[in-house]
Amino acid sequence: MTQNRWPLPPEITERIIDLLCLDRRRRYFRYIYANLPGTAQYAGVCKEWQELVERRTFRNLRLSRARLADVDRIVCRRRRTYVCTVDLNVELEPYGAEVYGDFETAEETARNSSLFSETLRLFFDIFSRWTPGNSGLHRERAGISLRITAFSPSDVGRCGKAEMTRRDGDIKNHDIYTDRYIHSILQLLPAAGDLPVVESVSEVISGKARHISAPAWALIINSLPNAKKIGINFWENEKKDLELRKRLRDEIGDALARMRCPNAEVTLTCSYEAPKDHSSIPPILTARGVDDAFARGMRTWTRQLKRLFLSGVVISPEMFYAAASDEEEAASEHLEQLEVTYAAVTPHGTWLLEFNPEDSPLDRPSPVVDLDEYHPDSLVREVPAPEDMYEYDFRTRPVATEMDHIHQGVAGLCGGCRHCRSCILLPLMGRSSGVAGTMLSYINMMRIKVLALHIGEACRDIHRPKTWLSFGRRWRRFEGINLRF
Template sequence: MATIASLSPETLAQILSYIPRDHDNLMVRLARIRDGGPIKPFSELPPYATVCKTWQWHIEQRTFREINLPSSELENFSRLMTGHRRAALREVKYQVVLPEYDDAACAVVETEEDKKVNDASFTTAVTELFRLVKRWEEEDEKDLSRTGSSVGEGLVPLSLEMSQIYSPSDANKRNGGLLGEQRMAVERGERSDLFEGRHCDSWLRLGPLEGVPELKIVTKYAVSPSYPRPVEAESIARLARKFPALEKLDLQIMERSEDFEVRRKDRYDFAVALLSLSSLPLTSFSLCAENTCPRYQFQEPPSILLSDTDHFSLALYAISLIPTLKTIDLKGPIMISPQLFQPPVALDSAFASLANRAPQWPSLRTYSVIFSTVRPSGSWYFVRHPNNPVSHDFVVPLEPEFDSDRGTEMFRTYPDDEAMDGLLAAAGKAKHNMPALQMMSLTASLSLEDSEDAEFEAVWFKAGQKNYLDHRLGEQPVRVGNEAFIGGDHVYWWTGKGGSWRPKRKVEKAWVGEGNQQWFKGYPQEEEEEDDEEDEEDEENEEDYDDNDDDDDDDDFEMGGL
């Protein structure tokens, strides 16, 4: 009679594939989260590893493939990860554990000394992980050399994610029941505790990385949101330089809400760090750079630039030029300028090398940007809609307090001609040097409303590319027919509350070329009959181009810095 141990590896693997990896019981999961446990469900696989040695090997091929690793457990982890377990490892989600603090410290904000201790702990945790992985890498290289295999092709790639940074004493890491009692005690005046406020203005920073080894096996590096323990963006990017074979880079950063001098320096430092990554063999780059869009639209926001140059957009431009890059995804919404697609003539020393790089994107297939309504230069991409003028006796309202629940009018819904034409022209011109491109998207969020009608979009698709946006053709059919429209290169324009706005004809031509386009409207505007007639006239001409109609100045395509 056949025993479990006598089954073939293929048969056993098939049997074990029916074992659920994670616990999907919602009530159990909610109870665990309430008690301060992890959000992700626990794995149900480990107990089956005790059945027999054969099962252990098969189970551990799955359970050790992806590891959630607190830095406090690094020593135990290094002892466990031997033999087939280490060979199975493909992804490490690293949690940096900072020093604990006592009850008295909960009542005061972190001191400069506290911040230095946390920075040192952060740097040590990163260094120790890298040294461990480097030791594995060197052992694998020796094994490959003994067998005569190619080291470059034989190393098993590893994905690294910085998933959490916290102290066990932080409010969000305390037991749920205890935390609730502590909050009630604070309300009763029986306890002093700032909770998240203790460290909300503390930004972690990596120290010097000279002692941190390079890791050739890391091909994917991701940094998830770490609120309320944010990390300086420059540190996040600087660490990526330690991965010379990196293919996929996914960064999520936060912007400080401090004074603009600090934000200007942060943006420049991050730009310099990003620029140094433009020599990596990336195939995919994703960046979520959260910045606070002003709720008060009655004044121009301050410039966030140093020396009138948008170094941040230039750094992203440099990364986009990586010959192997196939996908770039920028969101936040992210604050950008036309320099994202074309550098200015004059560059400072740190970015001077960009002047010698041809604007060519040989492998790029997808370019997606969700951009802020605010320009880095301190102005806006949008103005008040012409059909929504202010009355002669209009009084500008006072700016509400930061934490006020009093709303303010979000009136900037109509693209500013000069600003939007400049951005669209830069993107359209760059698009012609992207031979592999399948999709380019520029989207702006216009308000706090969760509505498709509150957005501006310009989305170009290569002929034959189907997308979720195609559903709009059922709501607003095109003259040439839906199949013919999608069958050629095509552009979806969405102006939301911007209504009848159009870019200059040359800018529009740079996007559409000889392809198809369709303009979609959002919320209906209260228009006079003359406006309706003008709209109908515009629609008749949307898909037809007469180059002789437009003799605009050549400055339509000037890409000067903002």
């Protein structure tokens, strides 16, 4: 068979290879199925089979630092055109059971940042020599989808099922699981050094594992000029160290101001969780009306985007529009769609929700942990932040004045968007049952959708919204805009 020409037409041959190679129970990435074990051997059947099989075996590359050294040797120029997705797994240093109950030290974080930086720079150096083009298997899709995931082989979910079973059953040694590295954020070193430009990547995604710093993501994205679809995660959920949280928030704002991704569709998650105890006072991150680094960075960054899906974030009106800014700064030339899912608190220490008198009163529950059961030395590790000590979620009704400020800020942004078609604001609410649940179904979303054909003219009128006073109205219409409560 290897010496004779394959007798069947290409369509039937491709169907046969799909049946032999594809594991339809597993997917690498969205539309791409995993390969069955032993798929590569079919490339030796005949010349006609070789290309079809290699299109499947090289469409997804799972690379580590060790495997990067072989990329140039194995993935020749012809095979590069078959690559659709690249999973870059950045493996950090392992650790033993003796430190399962300890937080990662600054020295460990520094060593991990060094490994992370070496791997990233090696990847960008190799792939900077790849030319952009369509993938072989999906010709309608241009470029490569890159997923970056950093983890230690000793981390939860990475150490293997047997080790996790042993850890769960070990009652003698204290294990804090993912809390061990919750405060460890990987940096790209040196911070001032740019990465080589990679033009073959059209999409970049953050894997769900260790935190990667916002400045590192800025350097990565700035080195991917053709990445028009971006999905990244920032960690902004520090609850026990207020000064650290403020620094992280400012760091994110500065990184966003430097990030270049024109006309991109971006999904950004900041991972913030609102206080579970609604009787607590939210932390004060900035004074009311202050144009801080986070707000400035978000405004600057949003101007260049085509679509933005933002979630897990504490928002303020200044994030979207600053009255003191000039028209050039406020304008967003490309923004077509904005969707924001935000926490029900403000950065100046107030709630966006209040108790609804129509709701049944809730009794204050017991704390989520019994402090009497823990030794004082372990409290810093196991006890939640004070704002999460009680699951007391009695706030269900929006505070009209606070909501109105946010809506006016967003409307100011949309007023400078010549192509804006849709804007959705969705606060993360509390209870959703009874009378409060019925009301929430009306008011938990503000949707601004331009209805006129001349979108630019309609958008310029959004900066004069009416005050949000009537919660019972399901629709309010003004100047070509629909607000749904």
